[in-house]
Amino acid sequence: MSQKSQTFDNRDKLESAIQWIPVLRDEIGRVIVGQHYLVDRLLVGLLANGHVLLEGVPGLAKTLSIRTLATATAANFKRIQFTPDLLPADIIGTLIYSPKESTFHTRKGPIFANLVLADEINRAPAKVQSALLEAMQEHQVTIGEETFPLPEPFLVLATENPIDQEGTYPLPEAQVDRFMLKLKVGYPSKADERLILDRMSSTDPNLKVSAVTSLETISEARKLVNDVYVDPKIRDYIVDLILATRDPAAYQLKLGQYIQFGASPRATISLTLAAKAWALMQGRSYVVPQDIKEIGMDVLRHRVIPSYEAEAEEISSETLVSSIFEAVPVP
Numbered sequence: 001m002s003q004k005s006q007t008f009d010n011r012d013k014l015e016s017a018i019q020w021i022p023v024l025r026d027e028i029g030r031v032i033v034g035q036h037y038l039v040d041r042l043l044v045g046l047l048a049n050g051h052v053l054l055e056g057v058p059g060l061a062k063t064l065s066i067r068t069l070a071t072a073t074a075a076n077f078k079r080i081q082f083t084p085d086l087l088p089a090d091i092i093g094t095l096i097y098s099p100k101e102s103t104f105h106t107r108k109g110p111i112f113a114n115l116v117l118a119d120e121i122n123r124a125p126a127k128v129q130s131a132l133l134e135a136m137q138e139h140q141v142t143i144g145e146e147t148f149p150l151p152e153p154f155l156v157l158a159t160e161n162p163i164d165q166e167g168t169y170p171l172p173e174a175q176v177d178r179f180m181l182k183l184k185v186g187y188p189s190k191a192d193e194r195l196i197l198d199r200m201s202s203t204d205p206n207l208k209v210s211a212v213t214s215l216e217t218i219s220e221a222r223k224l225v226n227d228v229y230v231d232p233k234i235r236d237y238i239v240d241l242i243l244a245t246r247d248p249a250a251y252q253l254k255l256g257q258y259i260q261f262g263a264s265p266r267a268t269i270s271l272t273l274a275a276k277a278w279a280l281m282q283g284r285s286y287v288v289p290q291d292i293k294e295i296g297m298d299v300l301r302h303r304v305i306p307s308y309e310a311e312a313e314e315i316s317s318e319t320l321v322s323s324i325f326e327a328v329p330v331p
Contacts, residue, residue, distance in 0.1 A: 014285055017221050020213040021281060027072045027212045032065050033199065034192035040281070041183050041298055042069055042157070046218055047225050047277035050180025050270060051136055051156040053121075053302065060185045062159040063119055069157075070115045073218065074211035076151065078113035082124040088131035092141040106143055111135050114151055114215060118158035122168045129175055132156060136178040153215060153222075173261070173305070180270045181295075182302035184318075221280070228276035229286040233331035235272070238292060242268045244324045245304050253327050255320055258310035263303040271299045289330045297321055 021043060028039055038054070042065065045052040054062045063079075070077035080091060093109035110116065111132075121129060135141050139150045158179070161168055176182075188196060240251070246262030248255040275291040282291075297318065304317045304324075 014224070014280075014283065017224050018280060018283065020217050020221075023212050024069075024072055027209055028065070028068050031068045031207050031209055032061055033196045034188045035061060035065060035185070038062075038065055038183060038185055039069075041181055041295075042066070043281060044274055044277045044295065045155060045157070045181055046073075046153075047222055047280060048180060048270075048273040049153060049155070049222060050273065051158070051178060053176070053179040053182045054157070054159045054185055055162065055182065056159075056185030058161060060187070062185055063117065066115070066117045066157045066159070068209050070117075071209045072212055073115075074214050075114040077115045077117070078110035079117040079119055080110050081119050082121050082128065084124060086124045086128045088128055091128065091131045092135065093143050095144045104144065106146065106148075108143075108148065109141075111141060112148075112150060114153055114155070116154075116156050118156055120161060121158040122160040122171055125169055126172050129169075129171055133175055133178065136175070153219065176302050177264055177266055179302065180274060181298040183298055184301070224285075225273065225276050225280055227285070228279050230272060230276065231286070231331075234287055234289060234292065237289060237328070237331050238268060238271050238275075240328050241271070241292070241296065241300075241324060244328050245300065245321075248324070251324075251327050253323060255323060258307055258313075258315050259304060259320060260307040260310075261305040263300055267299060267303045271296060274299055293325060296325060300324075 024043070025036075025039060032039065042052060044050070046069075054066075056062055067077065067079070069075075080086075089109070091109050092111050093107050095104040096107050097104050118132065135150060135154075136156055139152070139154050140147050141150065142148075156179075160171070187193075242263050242265075244251040244253060245259065245267075248259065271292065274295045275287045278291045278295045279285070279287045300321045301317050304320050306315060306317050306320065310316075310320070
């Protein structure tokens with residue numbers, strides 16, 4: 001079956017479904033200078049219903065970007081500051097005993113929101129971080145003996161500082177794998193830095209953002225993501241990329257000693273959904289190989305775990321993923 005037969009009914013429907021994207025970009029740009037890579041990947045997470053992890057040194061507007069996105073989409077937003085003394089009940093909620101009524105009442109935590117900012121998520125120990133596992137995978141939480149569904153859409157947007165900074169804990173592998181994308185946020189360019197200086201060097205900078213779209217509009221666009229066509233050859237290409245992280249030798253790659261764990265089947269699903277969302281953002285109703293390459297590093301960098309040998313030779317997961325993309329033939 002051809003790509004043309006699988007595309008949307010008409011071009012107008014596609015353009016109408018994504019016309020909010022440039023408007024949202026512009027509104028976020030009133031506050032966030034540069035960082036186009038970051039903003040576009042946050043939009044991929046919104047469209048593909050995938051959680052996003054942002055890593056970078058303090059002061060790069062990671063938290064501000066997420067807060068601005070929530071305001072511009074009129075989403076119910078909650079921020080959780082992760083600290084070493086945080087408890088799981090501070091995130092999901094707890095049961096409160098009422099002596100007057102001799103009963104327990106459920107007090108829901110800040111996890112009950114559309115967009116949840118887990119700020120500096122790696123500053124809390126693993127027990128607290130693991131409180132997010134059920135919420136991120138099942139979109140529900142269990143408090144006592146009762147299970148509560150979370151509002152839809154539900155996304156966890158987390159920030160973390162580089163792991164070699166003081167006072168940080170490594171995230172559990174099971175939790176890291178639940179993030180569809182992991183973004184590496186870098187320093188702004190010289191031109192952007194100057195613009196930041198001009199715009200922000202005030203005791204009262206104007207950082208007001210208006211709601212320019214709604215969660216309902218985004219939900220409608222999400223339905224179109226499911227209709228984006230992925231050719232069988234591109235599906236095979238995605239599977240080959242994932243399998244190459246697990247068995248590099250099968251793809252003539254001498255990386256076996258450098259990879260401790262390859263990508264899970266969840267990575268296959270995430271890479272496909274993210275590529276479909278990326279294609280939709282480009283105004284296309286079908287995925288091309290370049291979409292896979294464009295978004296692939298963000299999907300795989302936290303799922304390909306380097307071995308001790310790789311760390312000793314200072315070979316990063318990004319280097320391993322880049323080698324795999326270069327070796328696997330493009331359809």
